[in-house]
Amino acid sequence: MSTRYAPQACVPCRTLKRKCTKELPSCSLLHKDCGYPTPLRIRSARPEEVTVLSDRVKLLEQRLNGDASQGVNSDYATQPQFQGASLTLEVTNTHRLEFPAEFFLELENYRPMPPDHLNAKMFVPSDILRFLESKDSMQALFARYMTGTHSWLPILWNRRTAEKIDSFDESMESGLVLLLLCIKLVTDPPTEQDNAASTPLYRTAKGLCFRLENSCSLSLHLLQSVVLIAVYELGHGIFPGVQLTIAHAARLGIITGLHDRKHAPQLFKDPDTYKMREEERRTWWAIVILERYMNLGTYGQPLATPEPLQGTLLPCSEDSWDNQGGRLASNVPLFASSFSLTTEIGSYASTCQAAHILGLVLRHRDEQNTVVSDTHYRIAEAQRLHKTLVLLSLHLSGQATMDTHNVTNNFTAMGLCYAARVALYNMYACNEHYSATEARLGEETEMQQASIDGLKEVTQCVYQFAHSILDVAILDDQLISRSLLLTHSLYFAASELAWFIREMNYAEDVQFLKVIVELLTVMSRTWRVAKQYLKILEEDGSLASLTT
Known part of the structure; x- marks a missing residue:
């Protein structure tokens, strides 16, 4: 009969630290029953533990494959993985993702960095690649973006972005990966069944943006991505998210010094090319435009973006920006003592002009209740704003009359101009709210x-x-997607027409209101904020004349 052995030493031998023979039922050293420890039962792994382990193995394989293909040294530094996501930033040295503390603590010791110094590389995980799909899909997506959002908010350098997409692989600049997600976000609207604030694409884009910033990754592409996220939130009425996102974009732009290239600290070195500097200028102007538009419906909230400085330049013409003219164009100053009749001003520059004047109207409106000013001065300023807006309206409508193609290019500027005029006129159309104890001026009646x-x-x-x-829009199905910044002027006009109808009940005004409501209804299929405007009009009785 063969001797059986225990897998471990008996308890007495282990206690006395003697070499045990492990014989059963007792070891030969003691010649009596020994106590052997009960074998441990191995607990089966829970499903979530298996998933975590599987993700770690995949991540290690991805790193090893990346190291082998790029010849990375053993001291290759990585950022820690963020909990709850498979997004891991890979950088070639630890300094690239270390924000220079001197910039905030001792600016005199700081030297600007290259523009891509904080634009980390990242291995694109599968949960992002499933949105971007293939390189062909990304190229097709970018082409649709160029005919949509880019036509009214042209902040991307077409050629540079297209070249980066052509060279896209699984290890790319983190800013470009985020930018592509945001391009898809504003190009492919959510379905009617989806909640715009909780779609997987929106949450992934917001999450990646947070993680990149938390890793000190900062670049122009990241700032442009935040702008596009704000466009999505504005278009689908995601409040207060859009207000916070626009303010966040403003702070990022101010940190990098885009608001004042001459006097403000510059985080990065000057761009190498005119086109890159123009791209920065256009991105900052986009933030200015969106913030001023966002403050049309509210008041008493200070702007996060400062007023443009005296030497501020407008963006160049669209033909030059998109390389259609085959030449570099000049930039017209926002403030000029005289104008040249031969100077070409593009539609985006016109939008910037309208946004600037809108900002002056918003400041005039808010200072009425917060700043003690001379009544003569306040009325005189209102009259100057009125005349400026009338001239801008005539200029924009004149361009549209001369060239019907410009109707679709200038309508964003026209929408901002009309909204600014209504915001100004609403302050002075009724003068009964003034205090009876104050002296009244004849200029008030003129302004009324x-x-x-x-x-x-x-x-x-x-x-x-x-x-x-x-x-x-019947012939151009992309037109409605380019009409986001028209919604507030349409709402303003509908509200005023409802007032005219209550006061005078002209059939012409009813017809005007019907057409405007029809356009808002069509727009609501693409931009859900239009549906929110319609709801407000319905609830305050402005649409009552359309049902009688």
């Missing part, structure tokens, strides 16, 4: 009459504008 006449003119212009867009 100009405001009433201006409201009537603007509502007619917006009606004609809306009618033209509905006609063109």
